[in-house]
Amino acid sequence: MAYKIVASQCTVCGACEFECPNAAISLKNEMYIIDPKKCTECEGHFETPQCAAVCPVPKTCIPAAPG
Amino acid sequence: MGKLISLEALNGPVSSDAMQKALNSGGCSSSSCGTSETADELPQDVWEKIKDHPCYSEEAHHYFARMHVAVAPACNIQCHYCNRKYDCSNESRPGVVSEKLTPEQALRKVMAVASEVPQMSVLGIAGPGDSCYDWKKTRATFDLVAKEIPDIKLCLSTNGLALPEHVDEIKNMNIDHVTMTINMVDPEVGAKIYPWVFYKNKRWTGLDAAKILHERQMEGLEMLKERKILVKVNSVMIPGVNDEHLVEVNKVVKEKGAFLHNIMPLISDPAHGTYYGLNGQRGPRAAELKALQDKLSHGTKLMRHCRQCRADAVGLLGEDRGQEFTMEQVAADVSYNPEKRETYRAIVAEERGEHVAARQAANEQFAEIGVEKSIIVAIATKGGGRINQHFGHAKEFQVYEVTAKGVEFIGHRKVDQYCQGGWGEDASLDGVIQALEGVTIVLCAKIGDCPKDALKAAGIQASDEFAHEWIEAGITSWYQARHAAALGNVGQAQAAAAVA
Numbered sequence: 275m276a277y278k279i280v281a282s283q284c285t286v287c288g289a290c291e292f293e294c295p296n297a298a299i300s301l302k303n304e305m306y307i308i309d310p311k312k313c314t315e316c317e318g319h320f321e322t323p324q325c326a327a328v329c330p331v332p333k334t335c336i337p338a339a340p341g
Numbered sequence: 342m343g344k345l346i347s348l349e350a351l352n353g354p355v356s357s358d359a360m361q362k363a364l365n366s367g368g369c370s371s372s373s374c375g376t377s378e379t380a381d382e383l384p385q386d387v388w389e390k391i392k393d394h395p396c397y398s399e400e401a402h403h404y405f406a407r408m409h410v411a412v413a414p415a416c417n418i419q420c421h422y423c424n425r426k427y428d429c430s431n432e433s434r435p436g437v438v439s440e441k442l443t444p445e446q447a448l449r450k451v452m453a454v455a456s457e458v459p460q461m462s463v464l465g466i467a468g469p470g471d472s473c474y475d476w477k478k479t480r481a482t483f484d485l486v487a488k489e490i491p492d493i494k495l496c497l498s499t500n501g502l503a504l505p506e507h508v509d510e511i512k513n514m515n516i517d518h519v520t521m522t523i524n525m526v527d528p529e530v531g532a533k534i535y536p537w538v539f540y541k542n543k544r545w546t547g548l549d550a551a552k553i554l555h556e557r558q559m560e561g562l563e564m565l566k567e568r569k570i571l572v573k574v575n576s577v578m579i580p581g582v583n584d585e586h587l588v589e590v591n592k593v594v595k596e597k598g599a600f601l602h603n604i605m606p607l608i609s610d611p612a613h614g615t616y617y618g619l620n621g622q623r624g625p626r627a628a629e630l631k632a633l634q635d636k637l638s639h640g641t642k643l644m645r646h647c648r649q650c651r652a653d654a655v656g657l658l659g660e661d662r663g664q665e666f667t668m669e670q671v672a673a674d675v676s677y678n679p680e681k682r683e684t685y686r687a688i689v690a691e692e693r694g695e696h697v698a699a700r701q702a703a704n705e706q707f708a709e710i711g712v713e714k715s716i717i718v719a720i721a722t723k724g725g726g727r728i729n730q731h732f733g734h735a736k737e738f739q740v741y742e743v744t745a746k747g748v749e750f751i752g753h754r755k756v757d758q759y760c761q762g763g764w765g766e767d768a769s770l771d772g773v774i775q776a777l778e779g780v781t782i783v784l785c786a787k788i789g790d791c792p793k794d795a796l797k798a799a800g801i802q803a804s805d806e807f808a809h810e811w812i813e814a815g816i817t818s819w820y821q822a823r824h825a826a827a828l829g830n831v832g833q834a835q836a837a838a839a840v841a
């Protein structure tokens with residue numbers, strides 16, 4: 275399981291990038307994306323996924339649909 | 342007069358030689374020329390820190406400009422008056438920017454502005470998120486700029502949550518000024534302003550969030566005080582939420598050593614998409630804001646010249662030249678040319694001495710004449726401390742109060758520009774008249790008969806007789822003429838009575 279960023283709502287503030295304990299978030303073409311291979315939903319690190327906890331826009335950093 | 346023209350002309354394409362020539366036409370060029378009332382009131386080390394900072398010294402804001410670079414977009418709290426998605430170049434308020442910059446881009450922009458804007462004295466980082474939370478970018482920007490332009494003053498603003506962990510670095514980087522937004526000292530009040538904070542890897546809500554924020558803010562205040570860093574506290578006045586509570590906030594921050602307290606009106610509009618905007622929370626009226634400021638003015642330094650600028654503002658406080666310096670317009674290989682700034686500083690040192698003398702003379706004259714009832718005067722000015730703007734070109738009026746103590750700056754009133762391209766428009770004139778409520782007279786460089794008559798009908802006088810005088814001197818001359826006329830009438834009446 276991993277999180278994803280809803281690009282149309284993202285303000286590109288970058289808070290998620292430096293809170294991510296797995297370095298799973300990076301800036302690609304002026305938009306932050308989460309690498310699902312690296313994302314652990316912060317399990318083993320923190321109580322809640324850091325990207326979602328710090329994101330200023332509601333429903334913008336959300337669990338990726340199981341694919 | 343030659344000096345006056347040179348100072349005003351700096352905004353236009355004037356050669357440095359011309360500035361130099363005007364400067365050499367007489368007087369001293371020492372930066373310590375003239376004494377200042379404000380300088381006398383403050384310890385020397387404090388005065389040195391604030392004298393060129395437009396946001397910390399009301400006097401300096403007539404002469405010096407600041408720029409903000411929007412390098413710190415990430416934030417660690419949510420405020421009900423802020424919507425981080427909103428971004429519009431026509432909006433002017435904190436947290437709003439058009440263009441986020443990397444530290445390297447910010448350096449290029451600062452060098453371009455410092456070469457072109459002679460008034461430039463301060464570089465601030467005010468977000469658009471939080472400068473202490475997005476610390477790596479804040480720090481990298483300041484390091485780059487300090488290396489290229491060592492005499493630029495650095496300052497930052499923060500909500501305080503992440504401040505304590507960076508205070509020592511702030512001190513070591515010679516950042517003399519920190520602005521902290523403190524809207525409450527009671528978490529119960531805070532819970533109505535902050536829906537959440539992100540702290541120690543967790544999102545906190547409700548009372549817990551407000552309590553954490555409050556404790557960190559107080560800790561930060563004390564740490565800054567210990568290190569003798571000047572602190573300005575900004576408080577957003579939110580009617581019905583913290584307006585009465587701000588009296589307590591003022592008391593606490595004063596005790597904790599804040600140098601200046603700035604009460605700002607809440608800006609609230611449904612179109613901004615903020616919680617307050619969408620829920621009909623109103624901002625304070627000008628009279629409510631002034632009443633609170635007056636209540637707090639005893640024994641505290643209050644800032645009344647704040648323009649609540651954008652996180653990417655450039656220029657004097659009343660103007661924004663940000664659109665002239667977008668990254669598109671800044672050359673890739675820009676270098677810093679200090680000539681304009683240096684020449685300007687020499688001219689200002691002299692002008693400022695004269696201005697301070699004019700202020701003192703005004704205050705002495707009012708003490709002598711005596712003023713029974715306070716009078717509100719609005720000034721149209723382009724900066725430099727003079728009455729030098731056309732009524733129709735004013736985007737804002739600076740407001741002064743005349744009392745027995747003298748002439749005191751009390752704030753500004755923003756208006757829609759009345760005259761565009763030489764044609765006055767009645768619709769916006771109504772707006773100007775509304776904004777000038779309570780004002781007895783408007784002093785400006787020029788005003789047409791038509792707007793003058795309209796103002797008169799609304800009970801507001803207007804005059805361009807004192808064009809290009811120092812603001813305080815112009816107000817004094819106007820008051821003296823009015824006073825003499827009133828005395829004359831009394832004298833005539835008495836003489837008539839005696840004859841009868």
